[in-house]
Amino acid sequence: MSTDTSAETSIFNRRESEARSYCRSFETVFTTAKGAEMTDAEGRTYIDFLAGCSSLNYGHNDPDMKEALIEHIADDGIAHGLDMYTTEKARFLKAYEENILKPRGMDYKVMMTGPTGTNAVEAAMKLARKVTGRRNIVAFTNGFHGMTMGSLSLTGNAGKRAGAGGGSLADVTHLPFDGALGDDVDTLSQIEWMFDNPSSGVDAPAAFIFEPVQGEGGLNAASTEWMQGVARLAKKLGALLIVDDIQSGCGRTGTYFAFEEAGIEPDMITQAKSLSGFGLPFAALLIKPEHDIWKPAEHNGTFRGNTHAFVTGRVALEKFWSDDSFQKDVQHKSAILTAGLQAIADVLPDARLKGRGMMQGVDVGSGELAGDVCARAFENGLIIETSGAHDEVVKVLAPLTIPEETLRKGLNILLDAVRDATVNTKIAAE
Template structure:
């Protein structure tokens, strides 16, 4: 992910060195798969220039670029596809969960025509072929994506959440805010506090989960249709939970 080496090594230098080293023991990969914002990995946000650099690296070495938009697509970061602001064109995009329109089981794999070698019905899985999900997904796209109103509303709500999370983080040491749009997280330097905060929030009526390799991030992926008043209420609960754990 972006800044994996903490700024000590330029992005992609290590990866490309392995690709170019014929004695390095690494066969050239067929593809690279990436989340523009790591969900379970801890709400790690990739810079747009980093994503553009990854696309160029893949093109230089003949590797397909796959964007996993299962969690971050369908408007989670604002635009329908999370990679749109980066100006990249993935070879393959995966979508699921929110694409079902109303919590119904559905998954899509979008493939550039030049790479699509599947016969009709050949690429299948457990989230395929649910007729009600197809109807709900179509209706959701027609309702929410006819223009940019929904995207702008999501970004505005994201700013509301960001202001509240920044205020919470400013009250305590060792906290930082991450995310884009309505994919947000509070990262704790003391990793065990992430779980404690989520438990305290749950005890107060707010459901959250942790993310990151050490569960060090209290993660927020609220429904995109959450109202401003509901966000205000939820963020107050979260603030109380953080204060109770960190004070």
């Protein structure tokens, strides 16, 4: 195989839109992937600490999911069925009921939306307004909920919002997330005051929406008390509670849902990213039965329910969530990750750990330094990216199935990158 990738790269520069982003950080052409590693056209292998931005929680090309999907295709299984009844949809729903809902005492209807997370968020917004008859929705600082116009109105990042080109991003009130104003400021009390004060100018909303851990916003993790407080306030105001568990869900924080430790019962939960288990497009909205007041086709889409994703998603549920062994393994690796990141933070003055479970990172203080760290890590065989309002957080989203040895190796590469970057910074300053 030729190791010259210049021809392949040139077609991207010539024909792909300027909207492309991740590829700008990883200047190579990838050809294969397995588990927690990706290989490029030159035969170089990289440890993957990005995992499709948490779309590959179970790693690349899980053998059991791959076998089931190949068998389904080879047997002329349904490839596309709109929202018609199919054997594979039934099998997926039964697996979700038996492995996720029943063990947690949860009762939700599963709405198949368009195949991306932003569509699940759009559906939640529409339904909240339909149920309550209200327009306003409360979102939180540093939140990211998608890039279509409705979900973008909930998103805080100025750069992302600029993509609307001046289009209306209305009917949303943005309030401070847990810890947004510093560790010594109780944002929940401030939010409660806003709604208790009849002259605050903030009306009772249709819904509150938050991420238990803000992925793109800098790995800000909501405390149990804060999540419980928002849930109580929503109920008090007659508003619905929407938990966006798209990036933080499917085991990423150590439990299937990232809000489980809070014991709250959201009215709606958005699911996507690793829902298919295999990186296939698939999104859904979980709805409490009493709120499922849609009329047929009031929210639909040609690709609502991906039959191939039903196959792989069902295998993921049966393989990883039929008991608590996988969850315990994730929690064990989370402790390894915390220790590794703490060693990295100790190298940098004022650096601090962010996030929870296998959704952690280090706030290094500046986007410039974080970008330098990630670039140096990539040069040494590690794929990793940044997050946060100023891209100041080096974020680890390794597959949950990553072997311990590979996890530790990746953390060592990251530690070396931090050391090299800080030395370079000191030399430049002198």
